[in-house]
Amino acid sequence: MTFELSPLPYAADALSPFMSAQTLGFHHGKHHQAYVTNLNNLIKDTPLATQSLETIIRDSYNKDDKAGIFNNASQIWNHNHFWRMMKPKGGGAVPSNLEKALIAQFKSLDGFKQEFTTAATSQFGSGWAWLVLQNGQLKVTKTPNGVNPLCFNQTAILGIDVWEHSYYLDYQNRRADYVKAFLDSLVNWEYATELFETAQRQAA
Numbered sequence: 359m360t361f362e363l364s365p366l367p368y369a370a371d372a373l374s375p376f377m378s379a380q381t382l383g384f385h386h387g388k389h390h391q392a393y394v395t396n397l398n399n400l401i402k403d404t405p406l407a408t409q410s411l412e413t414i415i416r417d418s419y420n421k422d423d424k425a426g427i428f429n430n431a432s433q434i435w436n437h438n439h440f441w442r443m444m445k446p447k448g449g450g451a452v453p454s455n456l457e458k459a460l461i462a463q464f465k466s467l468d469g470f471k472q473e474f475t476t477a478a479t480s481q482f483g484s485g486w487a488w489l490v491l492q493n494g495q496l497k498v499t500k501t502p503n504g505v506n507p508l509c510f511n512q513t514a515i516l517g518i519d520v521w522e523h524s525y526y527l528d529y530q531n532r533r534a535d536y537v538k539a540f541l542d543s544l545v546n547w548e549y550a551t552e553l554f555e556t557a558q559r560q561a562a
């Protein structure tokens with residue numbers, strides 16, 4: 359199988375001013391594209407070439423001889439979701455099903471946002487912060503580089519890319535401002551709710 363770059367679900371300038379067209383242009387057109395190109399080259403003519411992205415990620419995680427395959431495959435998956443976890447005029451109200459679950463787990467919506475912000479700002483170097491569902495329980499996690507919830511049998515509900523390429527052009531070193539803009543103005547809560555409800559149905 360040859361993987362292809364998933365298109366952005368909105369125009370490159372649609373998230374401005376919170377994420378500029380320049381950032382999205384480089385991030386999607388150069389970084390995400392490079393992961394796709396690299397993975398296709400790495401798995402060409404190997405048994406992995408016929409496998410799904412999820413299978414490749416699980417198969418290559420934590421294997422020294424497959425580190426390049428893992429890094430590129432997981433970053434493709436991460437970015438495919440990341441673009442959809444944002445939308446123009448995002449943030450705002452959380453659909454009630456997910457909102458109730460967040461309040462039950464984190465005491466309040468602000469409690470969730472604080473924990474997510476702490477994870478995103480304290481990830482040292484490149485990586486991601488996540489809201490995941492595991493064994494029916496919501497929790498906040500952070501992962502280095504391209505590691506993602508699939509590696510731990512968790513379902514990703516929300517994720518933020520905290521690699522500098524995701525925010526440096528717009529926020530320079532101010533990662534906390536980027537995380538705040540993500541939560542307040544970019545999150546696509548409908549997509550997060552869709553992932554949450556799908557995971558709940560599969561667990562039932």
Ligand code: MN3
Nearest residue numbers: 389519521524
């Ligand atoms: Mn990225």
